[in-house]
Amino acid sequence: MAQSDPLATHRHAPGRLRGLALNAWRVLEHRFDAVFGSACNPLRHLGALGFLMFWLLAISGIYLYAAIDTSATGAWHSIDSLSREQWWLGGVLRSLHRYAADAFFIVMLAHLLREWLFGHERGFRRFSWLTGIPLLIFASVSAIGGFWLNWDQLGQFSAVATAEWLDWLPIFGSPFTRNFIRGAAVSDRLFSLFVFVHLGMPLLLVFGLWFHIQRISRAAVFPPRPLALGTLAALLALALARPVMSQAAADLAIVPTALEYDWLLLAVHPLTYAISAGGVWMLLAGTLGLLLALPFLPGKGGTAPVAVVSPADCNGCRRCFDDCPYAAVTMISHPIRRMGRELAQVDPVLCASCGICTGACPSSTPFRSTATLTTGIDMPQAPIDALRGRLRRALAVMKAPQPIVVFGCDHGARVTSLATDDVAAFSLLCIGALPPAFVEYALRDGAAAVMVSGCRAGGCEFRLGQRWTEQRLAGTREPHVRASVPRERLVTVWADRGDEGALHAELDQLRMRVRTSSAPVRHV
Amino acid sequence: MSDGKPQLGATAWAGQVLLYALFALLVGVFSNWPTYRHLAEGQSLIKLSFSHTGKPVSECHTQSAEQLAKLPPNMRAPVRCPRERSPIVVELDIDGTAVFRHTALPSGLAKDGAASVYHRFPIVSGSHRLVVRVNDDLRRTGFTHVREDSVTLSPAQILVIDFDPATQTITLQ
Numbered sequence: 001m002a003q004s005d006p007l008a009t010h011r012h013a014p015g016r017l018r019g020l021a022l023n024a025w026r027v028l029e030h031r032f033d034a035v036f037g038s039a040c041n042p043l044r045h046l047g048a049l050g051f052l053m054f055w056l057l058a059i060s061g062i063y064l065y066a067a068i069d070t071s072a073t074g075a076w077h078s079i080d081s082l083s084r085e086q087w088w089l090g091g092v093l094r095s096l097h098r099y100a101a102d103a104f105f106i107v108m109l110a111h112l113l114r115e116w117l118f119g120h121e122r123g124f125r126r127f128s129w130l131t132g133i134p135l136l137i138f139a140s141v142s143a144i145g146g147f148w149l150n151w152d153q154l155g156q157f158s159a160v161a162t163a164e165w166l167d168w169l170p171i172f173g174s175p176f177t178r179n180f181i182r183g184a185a186v187s188d189r190l191f192s193l194f195v196f197v198h199l200g201m202p203l204l205l206v207f208g209l210w211f212h213i214q215r216i217s218r219a220a221v222f223p224p225r226p227l228a229l230g231t232l233a234a235l236l237a238l239a240l241a242r243p244v245m246s247q248a249a250a251d252l253a254i255v256p257t258a259l260e261y262d263w264l265l266l267a268v269h270p271l272t273y274a275i276s277a278g279g280v281w282m283l284l285a286g287t288l289g290l291l292l293a294l295p296f297l298p299g300k301g302g303t304a305p306v307a308v309v310s311p312a313d314c315n316g317c318r319r320c321f322d323d324c325p326y327a328a329v330t331m332i333s334h335p336i337r338r339m340g341r342e343l344a345q346v347d348p349v350l351c352a353s354c355g356i357c358t359g360a361c362p363s364s365t366p367f368r369s370t371a372t373l374t375t376g377i378d379m380p381q382a383p384i385d386a387l388r389g390r391l392r393r394a395l396a397v398m399k400a401p402q403p404i405v406v407f408g409c410d411h412g413a414r415v416t417s418l419a420t421d422d423v424a425a426f427s428l429l430c431i432g433a434l435p436p437a438f439v440e441y442a443l444r445d446g447a448a449a450v451m452v453s454g455c456r457a458g459g460c461e462f463r464l465g466q467r468w469t470e471q472r473l474a475g476t477r478e479p480h481v482r483a484s485v486p487r488e489r490l491v492t493v494w495a496d497r498g499d500e501g502a503l504h505a506e507l508d509q510l511r512m513r514v515r516t517s518s519a520p521v522r523h524v
Numbered sequence: 525m526s527d528g529k530p531q532l533g534a535t536a537w538a539g540q541v542l543l544y545a546l547f548a549l550l551v552g553v554f555s556n557w558p559t560y561r562h563l564a565e566g567q568s569l570i571k572l573s574f575s576h577t578g579k580p581v582s583e584c585h586t587q588s589a590e591q592l593a594k595l596p597p598n599m600r601a602p603v604r605c606p607r608e609r610s611p612i613v614v615e616l617d618i619d620g621t622a623v624f625r626h627t628a629l630p631s632g633l634a635k636d637g638a639a640s641v642y643h644r645f646p647i648v649s650g651s652h653r654l655v656v657r658v659n660d661d662l663r664r665t666g667f668t669h670v671r672e673d674s675v676t677l678s679p680a681q682i683l684v685i686d687f688d689p690a691t692q693t694i695t696l697q
């Protein structure tokens with residue numbers, strides 16, 4: 001018996017191409033799940049890995065800054081000798097600094113791609129998307145500027161290529177390139193500009209990152225520890241196996257030839273010479289323009305109704321405030337209760353319409369005897385009273401002696417495909433929207449067992465719904481399932497869209513278990 | 525209960541090592557390979573780079589006593605000069621072939637700033653005959669400065685053609 005509210009689905013329907021790419025990405029992500037476990041899957045923690053690389057860059061960068069002689073004549077020697085004479089510390093840190101920058105770039109672009117594939121440029125996430133775009137610029141400029149500081153031939157090539165590219169714009173009275181036409185012309189003043197670029201941009205990046213995660217509560221700014229250690233170990237191994245060395249010192253009388261080239265960070269220069277400075281400017285403007293426009297392009301998926309607070313049912317317990325993944329709930333003083341009591345308030349601009357707050361609210365318990373179940377914070381498109389009503393009706397009409405109730409989520413494996421004579425399935429906005437008391441309620445109302453399903457760990461569309469559900473059902477987070485609920489009659493299955501097979505398999509097992517267990521048999 | 529943290533088997537651990545190694549390989553390889561050659565082998569580079577202020581567009585003229593009397597006292601300069609500068613015409617011939625001709629306009633809103641030219645010419649290394657002609661004075665036809673010279677360029681060498689304002693000459697270095 002399928003129970004899915006058509007109104008409940010407000011997901012953005014991706015275009016065909018994106019749909020295909022998304023499926024391919026999901027397949028890859030699932031392969032990685034098998035290897036890393038879904039909770040430590042790097043593909044599910046790309047933003048956090050970006051932060052990890054940033055921390056690594058900051059730490060190694062501080063050491064390098066202490067070691068570098070920031071003058072045009074001394075820079076090359078100071079860095080080159082660091083790699084030669086102190087390979088075991090300075091050299092390793094230097095290599096880590098470069099490789100972390102390369103890795104930063106890869107994970108940043110992969111993060112962008114993933115967010116786009118999942119349609120995350122729109123709706124309440126528009127802010128995160130738009131604040132991500134300047135980060136691309138800050139990171140690129142800082143990375144390119146870093147090569148100049150070595151002032152080896154690679155740095156020289158990059159600085160001159162950048163100057164030639166900038167000169168296409170009519171911004172300098174005298175071409176910027178003229179700073180590089182004679183050996184003596186690279187003044188310490190110009191070198192200070194290099195330092196300023198390479199250090200100023202990361203400061204902008206920090207500021208931009210702070211903005212970027214403004215609307216995300218408990219943002220993952222550090223990956224799970226096994227993943228962090230694995231990534232660091234991989235980069236350290238690389239730094240030891242292939243230390244980064246300076247190329248020959250810069251010499252403005254010659255064109256650097258045969259450069260060992262960093263294609264991850266410096267691809268823009270060969271591109272400039274292959275097409276033209278103007279062409280690269282157009283390409284850049286076009287790409288940035290497109291990224292900025294994406295959230296505003298017409299597309300399916302309108303704005304869903306946001307959470308609504310009912311002051312009469314809110315006791316100010318703050319659980320919704322704690323559990324909201326997008327910091328959309330604030331607590332204000334309660335207008336109708338006694339002094340000191342608080343009331344939840346939803347900021348509609350921030351609200352993701354996930355319903356996780358409803359799942360957190362103690363007033364959402366279906367055992368309340370009111371004819372209409374009202375709760376402290378509810379979703380107009382999927383009210384908690386409607387869920388209780390549908391659950392009751394489904395159990396009342398089912399003839400099977402040992403019916404099973406399945407609660408699932410609109411974003412995970414499709415639970416509605418499970419519905420049969422003995423199974424009633426309900427798809428929620430997010431599995432985090434399920435008040436745990438519903439499990440107990442279903443069992444008391446005649447269900448032989450309950451299955452709770454949501455996206456794989458780390459895969460929740462609303463970031464925290466899966467985690468909170470797992471903790472609530474395990475009794476480690478409020479509100480929790482009572483200890484009296486027999487554990488053999490409750491099963492959780494973390495399954496993404498496309499994992500329906502796993503869902504069916506778990507259901508079959510559950511059925512078998514129920515038949516051979518002490519679960520009551522109804523005589524309808 | 526499947527708790528989302530399945531026990532990883534030996535294959536999974538081996539897979540992790542492999543994927544971390546692949547990531548390190550990706551970073552390690554493309555951060556310094558393939559080698560980039562900006563100039564083909566046996567090539568040199570000529571950079572024509574000027575930033576030069578042209579001559580004023582017209583003569584300074586001496587103001588008569590009556591003209592001066594009409595002006596406010598703080599503006600009574602006996603000689604008035606135009607601020608606007610002449611555009612600069614630059615030509616370059618290499619081995620008898622005209623490869624470049626460009627008119628650079630003076631910068632600044634009042635057109636009183638330097639005119640700039642920047643152009644790169646990759647060229648086969650070896651000996652070449654260069655002729656550089658510059659006209660920085662609108663009121664004259666032909667060229668105000670000409671330099672003709674033979675240069676021998678070694679591979680990867682950069683030759684800069686510039687204008688030295690102190691000596692008012694075209695330099696090759």
Ligand code: HEM
Pocket residue numbers: 046047048050051108111112115120121125128129130132133135136139209212213216218219220221291461463
């Ligand atoms: C400097 C590189 C970047 C870093 C370190 C970074 C980091 C992060 C982090 C830590 C989160 C929160 C993830 C979570 O806790 O669930 C996040 C979310 C997000 N990022 Fe980035 N980001 C970067 C660049 C970008 C770029 C370039 C874009 C796209 C233009 C982007 C788009 C998004 C979006 C749409 C979200 C929201 C995801 C959600 O609501 O579930 N980010 N980012």
Ligand code: SF4
Pocket residue numbers: 306307323324325326327328329346350351352353354355356357358
């Ligand atoms: S619906 Fe989701 S985002 Fe909105 S207030 Fe509730 S928990 Fe927060």
Ligand code: SF4
Pocket residue numbers: 309313314315316317318319320321343344357360361362363376377
């Ligand atoms: S969880 Fe419910 S009772 Fe608690 S503060 Fe939020 S709305 Fe009020």
